[in-house]
Amino acid sequence: MRILVLGAGGIGGYFGGRLAAAGRDVTFLVRPRRAEMLRERGLSISSPLGDVHLAMPSLVTADQLAQPYDLVILSCKAYDLEDAMRSLAPSVGSETAILPLLNGVAHIELLEQQFGASAVLGGTCYISTTAQPDGTIVHMNDMHRLTLGDRTGVTSSRVEAIHRQLSGAGFDAVLSDRIVQNMWDKWVFIASSAGMTCLMRSSIGDYVSAGATSLASQLVDECVSVATAAGHSLDDAEVANVRSFVTKAGSTIKTSMLRDIENGAPIEADQIIGDMVRRAASFSLPTPILSVVQAHLKSYEIGRARRLAA
Numbered sequence: 476m477r478i479l480v481l482g483a484g485g486i487g488g489y490f491g492g493r494l495a496a497a498g499r500d501v502t503f504l505v506r507p508r509r510a511e512m513l514r515e516r517g518l519s520i521s522s523p524l525g526d527v528h529l530a531m532p533s534l535v536t537a538d539q540l541a542q543p544y545d546l547v548i549l550s551c552k553a554y555d556l557e558d559a560m561r562s563l564a565p566s567v568g569s570e571t572a573i574l575p576l577l578n579g580v581a582h583i584e585l586l587e588q589q590f591g592a593s594a595v596l597g598g599t600c601y602i603s604t605t606a607q608p609d610g611t612i613v614h615m616n617d618m619h620r621l622t623l624g625d626r627t628g629v630t631s632s633r634v635e636a637i638h639r640q641l642s643g644a645g646f647d648a649v650l651s652d653r654i655v656q657n658m659w660d661k662w663v664f665i666a667s668s669a670g671m672t673c674l675m676r677s678s679i680g681d682y683v684s685a686g687a688t689s690l691a692s693q694l695v696d697e698c699v700s701v702a703t704a705a706g707h708s709l710d711d712a713e714v715a716n717v718r719s720f721v722t723k724a725g726s727t728i729k730t731s732m733l734r735d736i737e738n739g740a741p742i743e744a745d746q747i748i749g750d751m752v753r754r755a756a757s758f759s760l761p762t763p764i765l766s767v768v769q770a771h772l773k774s775y776e777i778g779r780a781r782r783l784a785a
């Protein structure tokens with residue numbers, strides 16, 4: 476199976492790197508600056524579960540893409556999606572499956588509009604990785620689960636074949652018959668955890684020490700209420716899992732969105748928080764904490780844009 480991985484950042488570099496190291500036929504679709512870095516240094520993963528170094532990963536840039544691939548793993552940030560869709564278009568033929576691993580769900584509609592519903596699988600991942608300035612992918616804990624499935628809930632032989640390719644490659648590849656719900660579960664998890672850590676500009680443990688546990692719990696309730704109204708109600712165990720994550724005393728976790736803010740980097744505010752707020756409004760749900768998070772993130776983006784323009 477010919478696999479194209481768009482992006483060699485935290486997610487594409489990690490899962491694509493592990494797949495290539497396991498002998499799968501993987502090519503990275505990258506932009507020129509990343510291509511140069513990968514040609515010079517190769518692709519390295521530093522992980523508590525085992526390092527990987529690919530001296531010469533197979534690379535392609537958008538202008539060189541000529542023929543369709545069997546599977547495209549999409550791992551850009553949401554704010555790069557339009558450009559990424561333009562770049563990968565020549566790689567999508569009538570049989571190509573696109574597996575997006577972005578957080579949130581808004582990208583699905585955009586991908587469907589461009590490539591047709593049947594091309595677009597559902598996907599989500601639980602992992603914490605970051606791409607260092609030298610290109611090394613650093614894996615920050617021992618979790619690396621990628622879940623995929625047909626969004627219809629009926630698993631096709633095509634998705635079974637993709638799952639076989641992703642299995643046994645050094646990470647947990649899970650085939651799901653409820654992938655849309657899995658994506659909502661992850662969205663609620665990330666909106667609650669990123670929302671709270673960014674609002675407090677602190678680790679989870681620090682805001683818990685500061686007495687913000689009930690605020691965090693209220694944010695979880697707001698996100699869960701949006702999912703429920705949208706017909707994607709989380710089960711009790713999933714809600715308990717999110718709540719315990721965002722209210723854990725002593726937790727040193729800072730979400731990647733907070734780390735991006737601390738580094739002055741762009742953030743996926745609109746995909747992860749803005750979209751949740753818009754959906755809440757469409758159901759006339761009150762989401763006071765989410766709205767404060769959204770205003771906070773927008774203020775950051777406005778200040779960042781001004782600093783960049785100066």
Ligand SMILES: NC(=O)C1=CN([C@@H]2O[C@H](COP(=O)(O)OP(=O)(O)OC[C@H]3O[C@@H](n4cnc5c(N)ncnc54)[C@H](OP(=O)(O)O)[C@@H]3O)[C@@H](O)[C@H]2O)C=CC1
Pocket residue numbers: 481482483484485486487504505506508509550551552553555558559560562576577578600601602603604605606731743
């Ligand atoms: N990292 C994590 O721990 C997790 C991330 N996610 C989600 O996964 C998604 C990806 O995140 P992450 O990997 O961390 O992000 P990164 O910023 O680390 O990587 C994104 C990569 O996409 C590349 N890219 C963007 N546009 C294009 C394009 N047109 N052509 C080729 N490459 C392109 C970027 O290229 P360039 O190098 O040129 O900038 C970059 O390397 C996000 O939605 C995130 O929320 C989900 C779970 C955990």
Ligand SMILES: CC(C)(CO)C(=O)C(=O)O
Pocket residue numbers: 602603665668728729730731732
């Ligand atoms: C799981 C978690 C919350 C880990 O930090 C994450 O996905 C992120 O930071 O974006």
